[in-house]
Amino acid sequence: MNRLAEFRIAYVDLSRRLVNVKTMSSKDFGLYLGGRGLGAKILYEGQAGGVDPLGPENQLIFSTGKLVGTPVPTAGQLTVTSKSPATGLYFKSNVGGGWAKALRRAGWDLVVFTGQAPEAVYVTIDDSTISFHDATQLWGKTTREATIALHRDLGHDWEVAAIGPAGENLVRYANIMVSTYHAAGRGGLGAVMGAKRLKAIAVRGSCATAVADETGLRQLVTSVLKRIGSSGKARLLLDYGTPSTLELVNERSSLPVRNFQQNHLAGANRLGGSYLVEKGYMRSGSACSACPIGCHKFSEVKTGRFAGYSGGPEYETLAGLGAGCGVTDAEAVLKGNELCNDYGLDSISAGGAIQWLLESVERGVLPISIGGGLDLRWGDGDTLVALIDRIAHREGVGDLLAEGTLRAAQRVGGDSWKWAVQANGLEQSRVDTRCSKAYALAFAVNPRGPDHLHAQPMAEYGYFAEARRLVEELLGSDRYADPVLTEGKPEIVRWHEDVFAITDSLGICSFATTTCYIIDVPMLKDIVAAAVGWTFTEKELLDAGRRTLVLERCFNFREDPGRRDVLPWRLMNEPISEGPYRGQMNSAAELEEMLERYYELHGLEPRTGRPTRDLLLSLGLLEDVVGIEASLWEEVEVKLFFAMAAYAPLGQDSASFKLPICSRTTIGDILERLRIPEELSSVILLNGRGSSADQRVTAGDVVAIMPPVGGG
Amino acid sequence: MSKTLGIDWRKCIGCGSCADVCSARILGSYSNDGSRIRILRSELHAIFLPILCLQCEEHPCVASCPVGAIQFAEEGCPRVSVLEAVCVGCGSCAEVCPHRGVVIFRGKAMMCDLCSGNPACVQMCYSGALQWSESGAPIAHVRQHAEQVAGFGRVADE
Numbered sequence: 001m002n003r004l005a006e007f008r009i010a011y012v013d014l015s016r017r018l019v020n021v022k023t024m025s026s027k028d029f030g031l032y033l034g035g036r037g038l039g040a041k042i043l044y045e046g047q048a049g050g051v052d053p054l055g056p057e058n059q060l061i062f063s064t065g066k067l068v069g070t071p072v073p074t075a076g077q078l079t080v081t082s083k084s085p086a087t088g089l090y091f092k093s094n095v096g097g098g099w100a101k102a103l104r105r106a107g108w109d110l111v112v113f114t115g116q117a118p119e120a121v122y123v124t125i126d127d128s129t130i131s132f133h134d135a136t137q138l139w140g141k142t143t144r145e146a147t148i149a150l151h152r153d154l155g156h157d158w159e160v161a162a163i164g165p166a167g168e169n170l171v172r173y174a175n176i177m178v179s180t181y182h183a184a185g186r187g188g189l190g191a192v193m194g195a196k197r198l199k200a201i202a203v204r205g206s207c208a209t210a211v212a213d214e215t216g217l218r219q220l221v222t223s224v225l226k227r228i229g230s231s232g233k234a235r236l237l238l239d240y241g242t243p244s245t246l247e248l249v250n251e252r253s254s255l256p257v258r259n260f261q262q263n264h265l266a267g268a269n270r271l272g273g274s275y276l277v278e279k280g281y282m283r284s285g286s287a288c289s290a291c292p293i294g295c296h297k298f299s300e301v302k303t304g305r306f307a308g309y310s311g312g313p314e315y316e317t318l319a320g321l322g323a324g325c326g327v328t329d330a331e332a333v334l335k336g337n338e339l340c341n342d343y344g345l346d347s348i349s350a351g352g353a354i355q356w357l358l359e360s361v362e363r364g365v366l367p368i369s370i371g372g373g374l375d376l377r378w379g380d381g382d383t384l385v386a387l388i389d390r391i392a393h394r395e396g397v398g399d400l401l402a403e404g405t406l407r408a409a410q411r412v413g414g415d416s417w418k419w420a421v422q423a424n425g426l427e428q429s430r431v432d433t434r435c436s437k438a439y440a441l442a443f444a445v446n447p448r449g450p451d452h453l454h455a456q457p458m459a460e461y462g463y464f465a466e467a468r469r470l471v472e473e474l475l476g477s478d479r480y481a482d483p484v485l486t487e488g489k490p491e492i493v494r495w496h497e498d499v500f501a502i503t504d505s506l507g508i509c510s511f512a513t514t515t516c517y518i519i520d521v522p523m524l525k526d527i528v529a530a531a532v533g534w535t536f537t538e539k540e541l542l543d544a545g546r547r548t549l550v551l552e553r554c555f556n557f558r559e560d561p562g563r564r565d566v567l568p569w570r571l572m573n574e575p576i577s578e579g580p581y582r583g584q585m586n587s588a589a590e591l592e593e594m595l596e597r598y599y600e601l602h603g604l605e606p607r608t609g610r611p612t613r614d615l616l617l618s619l620g621l622l623e624d625v626v627g628i629e630a631s632l633w634e635e636v637e638v639k640l641f642f643a644m645a646a647y648a649p650l651g652q653d654s655a656s657f658k659l660p661i662c663s664r665t666t667i668g669d670i671l672e673r674l675r676i677p678e679e680l681s682s683v684i685l686l687n688g689r690g691s692s693a694d695q696r697v698t699a700g701d702v703v704a705i706m707p708p709v710g711g712g
Numbered sequence: 713m714s715k716t717l718g719i720d721w722r723k724c725i726g727c728g729s730c731a732d733v734c735s736a737r738i739l740g741s742y743s744n745d746g747s748r749i750r751i752l753r754s755e756l757h758a759i760f761l762p763i764l765c766l767q768c769e770e771h772p773c774v775a776s777c778p779v780g781a782i783q784f785a786e787e788g789c790p791r792v793s794v795l796e797a798v799c800v801g802c803g804s805c806a807e808v809c810p811h812r813g814v815v816i817f818r819g820k821a822m823m824c825d826l827c828s829g830n831p832a833c834v835q836m837c838y839s840g841a842l843q844w845s846e847s848g849a850p851i852a853h854v855r856q857h858a859e860q861v862a863g864f865g866r867v868a869d870e
Contacts, residue, residue: 070742071729071836098755101728105744148756156753157744180755208743214736221836228838238725238839284839285758287725290732292838294725298758311758 004212004532005029005066007038007109010130012123014196015056015115019130029534030544031624033505034109035065036092037548039081042112043090044551045626049558050664053085053188054170054195056116062103062161062201063111065507066532068289069104069209070217073224073519074509076101076289078178083559084187084448085195086172086349086404087425090555091187091448094504096288096296097179102159105205117197124154125203135199139168142342143177144310150202158204164344166392167194171402173349173427177341179286181311182296185346187426187448212533220527224512224519228292233464233516237295240273242315243282247272248463249315250323253579254432257323258378259355260421260570263432263579267328271318281330285311293511299334306331306385310338313347316452319430320351325358325384332381336388343392348451352427353401354387356408356420365414372396421568424449428568435581436460438489441594442496444565445609447552455496456514460489466517470495484581486590490598501545546602547619553604554611554621554631561633561660562673565595565609608633608660633660634699638670641706644682647674661697668693670703681708715789715846717824717831719762719857724841726753726760730833737832738817746817748824749833752864761864762841764833765813765823767791768854773805773814773823781821790826810858 005026012019024038032038039061051057060082067075078100084091103111106127120135138146143164150160159179166174167190174190175183184190211217228234236244249255250268257265269275276282276299285298300309306329313334321340322333340347360366361376368376374383374397390398400408405420405427421428426449433440438460439452446454459467462481471481471488474495480488496514502524503513512519519527521538529535536544556563566572567586575585599606603615610633616622622629635658640648648654659670667684671693676682684691685704697703728751735747749764767790774782774792781798782805785791799820806814806821815822824831834844 071732073729098728144756181758206744208735208739208741208745210741214740218733218736218832225836225838283758284723284725286755286760287727287839289727290729291725291727292729292836294727294839296725309757 002026002533004210005534007034008107009110009112010108010125011112011114012130013115014113014117014121014198017132026534029066029532030540031620032547033065033502033544035063035077035507036079036081036094036501036504037544038110038505039063039079039092040090040548040551040555041625042110043081043083044555044628046112047083048627049630049662051083053083053088053192056114056196058083058192060113060189060192060196060198061110064100064103064109065505066109067527068100068507070211070531071221071290072217072508072527072531073221073228074288074291074293074512075507076291077504077507077509078103078184079504080176080184080189082189082192084189084425085170085191086188087449089424089447089449089559090552091189092504092552093175093184093186093189094453095176095178095182095184096291096509097159097182097286098289099159099161099178099203100507101289102203102205104209105207106203107205107207111201113196113198116195120197120199122150122200122202123198125201127205127207138199140165143344144180144342146200147177147180150200154202155204158202160200160202162200162344163190163193163198164342164392166343166345167191169392169394169402170194171345171391171394172404172407173346175344175346177344181286181341182288183341183346186348186451186453187346190344211531213530217527217530220523220530224523225292227518228516231466231516231518233466234293234518237293237511237516238284240277241282241285241295241297243271243273243276243297243313243318245273245315246318246323247274249319253581254435255319255323256430256432258326259324259359259419260428260432261359261577263576263581265323265326265328268323270328270330271322271333276330279330281334288509291509293509293516295511299337301331301334304331306335306381308335308338310334310341312341313337316430317347317351320348321354321384321388324351324355324430326378327381327384328379329381332384335385339385339388339392343388345388345392348429349404349427350388350391351430352421353391353405353408354384356405356416357387357397357401359419360412360416363415365416366412370397418569421570422450423566423568426451428571432576433567434571434576434584434586436483437486437594438483438492440567440571440586440591441489441598442493444567444591444595445493445497445598447556450567453510455493455500456510457489457492457496458515459496459517460492464517470517484584486594490594490601493598494601497549498542498545501548502541505545505548543619547621550611550615550619550621551625553609554616554625554628557610557633558631558662561662561665567591610660630662633662635659636661636670636697636699636701636703638674639702639704641704643707644676644705647676649674661699665697666693667691667695667697667703670697671705676705682706683708715829715844716767717764717826717834718843718845719766720841720843721761721857721860723839724751724760724762725839726751729836730762730842733832733836737827748815748822750815752861754864761860763812763861765790765792765809766811766854766857767826768811770810772808772810776804776808778802778804789829790824792823793825794821794823796820810861812861
């Protein structure tokens with residue numbers, strides 16, 4: 001019995017103010033490692049498909065890894081897991097800071113929130129004492145104000161996770177801020193927290209973090225530190241943070257500008273890391289627990305209308321709020337960053353929504369007056385700042401934008417969906433995947449949507465020696481380290497995904513294992529043995545990561561059987577218009593080619609990417625995860641008669657074709673999926689007998705649909 | 713010339729690993745307690761200040777001790793040391809230390825002992841905030857550190 005590998009979990013029911021303590025056995029460590037992996041399993045098992053993301057049944061899971069609390073470099077990560085109000089799918093969001101370490105020092109591995117508080121509440125976790133407090137005084141405060149208030153009331157040794165006005169106002173991309181300036185971003189998990197009326201969670205711990213072999217672990221830590229010391233990429237991150245990426249991307253003409261319409265922006269270097277540091281806007285910030293890379297920055301604008309200070313910014317923020325909107329005024333973008341932090345708003349999606357708005361006005365689909373007096377044009381820093389404010393408070397046009405580009409475009413209509421650069425309801429991260437093919441594949445297969453925090457296959461550029469070495473190891477030659485090649489990219493993506501999943505589940509940072517390529521899988525094996533006293537083979541460790549990836553996919557297919565791995569329409573249909581990559585596109589044919597190989601590597605069903613029964617069996621998921629069968633697709637046969645034949649899906653024979661279903665699918669769902677309007681009052685036969693829209697179907701059923709027939 | 717542990721607080725990024733490995737020396741596990749080096753933190757302003765005994769020339773701790781449990785040697789590593797058997801844990805030394813470098817742990821005063829010449833915290837510090845050097849901590853630097861520590865309460869409380 002290995003106590004170090006067991007999990008102590010607090011289930012907090014916000015509706016009834018009850019706390020239930022559960023232990024999960026070390027068997028789950030062997031299968032899922034913890035962190036993201038365990039979060040995925042609990043999310044899947046703890047709720048049925050189809051729950052309202054903003055309702056009481058949706059769980060909000062805070063989980064950390066077994067390395068957190070030790071000095072293993074970068075061991076400070078927290079994973080927040082839930083069903084996203086933006087995508088309606090599985091969503092995990094990682095964040096650093098100091099909260100995860102405090103949770104572990106309080107003696108917990110995970111906290112799961114369910115239900116919905118009747119009034120605004122904040123929760124304290126003081127070692128094993130979990131209490132509920134009235135948060136009326138905190139509601140409405142920014143994340144920073146709320147954190148300061150809690151530090152004042154409770155003490156400075158508490159770690160705080162909080163939502164701001166964006167989460168309170170259920171903005172679909174509201175985030176959760178941790179340790180004042182660190183963001184658990186994307187996907188609207190802040191809105192899930194806001195819907196539960198949970199304003200903040202403060203944690204403090206006095207326990208020690210024990211390990212199996214302290215001397216052995218310290219030696220491993222020392223060797224990792226040596227590798228960090230000789231890593232050029234790590235040094236760049238310490239000195240300039242992720243903003244150091246921006247100059248490079250702009251120089252390469254792959255910086256998304258004006259909603260992915262252009263690829264280079266004159267003056268964008270004024271948003272890059274070296275400019276910001278040189279001009280005194282940006283300096284070293286607060287490192288996450290145990291992290292020597294210390295990429296997090298602190299920025300300040302001392303005078304003028306954009307004066308202020310905050311943590312960050314990150315590359316994505318500078319690219320999304322700045323270059324993406326055509327704004328090159330660093331001070332305006334820094335203000336935008338500060339507001340996003342204070343309001344608890346995802347800067348990538350906010351940037352995407354604002355860009356969608358500006359393009360809609362540019363193309364005449366929306367009148368400029370929709371801005372309520374704002375100058376809705378590219379490059380205007382004051383407009384940028386004002387719009388962020390309105391989004392967070394759902395004021396004026398902010399209410400439309402707060403819904404995200406998918407829903408906003410649905411409401412506005414016309415062609416505006418074409419420039420909603422999103423897939424699944426998630427705005428794409430600021431990477432032009434049309435000229436970065438591994439990223440294109442990674443974005444398409446990412447269970448949360450088209451974004452970089454799933455694989456981050458930076459090796460495809462071959463910028464650093466470690467990256468080229470990795471590509472050569474995987475494919476036999478470093479010639480595959482060429483971003484516009486599609487060949488070899490499935491293998492590159494798979495390695496990165498595997499390692500990313502293990503990384504997130506152990507509670508360390510993807511910068512150490514991917515990006516800087518400092519800690520590899522053999523080292524992780526040794527580190528886990530010393531820290532947890534658990535011996536994995538390399539295959540067992542990789543399988544633990546794979547289990548998580550497949551489980552995430554299962555959750556999504558349980559929600560939506562017909563879903564496919566895609567990219568935003570613009571990237572799949574409009575080629576890059578300028579620069580050295582002019583003409584490049586993520587065409588359907590090109591994407592399908594990479595997906596085919598990717599599915600093959602993973603043992604997923606060809607064409608659809610669905611998990612198969614065999615795959616679940618081989619990973620032990622079939623026997624371990626309760627209800628996993630609900631994610632396996634079975635099919636019904638559909639026959640469309642007479643005029644109904646027009647509704648057959650493209651390429652399918654209307655006389656008879658197969659349609660995937662899940663255990664909840666009704667005939668009404670099928671009619672909706674085929675876009676057959678209600679008014680047609682079709683005659684429906686299920687297995688030859690008259691039926692109706694509310695009837696559930698099961699595998700093997702035959703559904704015949706025809707227009708109303710009359711006798712004669 | 714003996715080596716000293718210098719602090720360049722402007723380089724401290726607050727990762728906390730120095731305190732974790734220090735506590736492991738006594739506890740065998742990583743903890744907020746039992747560490748001779750601690751970090752004053754202002755997340756709000758991203759300022760972090762490592763505090764520990766700097767083996768300073770003034771060493772007011774020695775005179776403050778009512779039972780004579782603290783000694784200061786002209787040479788050696790460390791120069792300041794606590795006789796655990798004599799110490800009664802009254803905390804007078806902690807109060808007078810200008811660097812807040814004294815920790816009262818399990819009823820006894822505890823100060824950095826430089827790990828007898830190979831400080832564990834320095835090994836963990838990649839940013840260079842903690843330095844183990846031959847040059848010795850110049851008086852001005854030590855005074856500056858004391859000023860920072862004294863002024864820190866204001867910053868942290870905002």
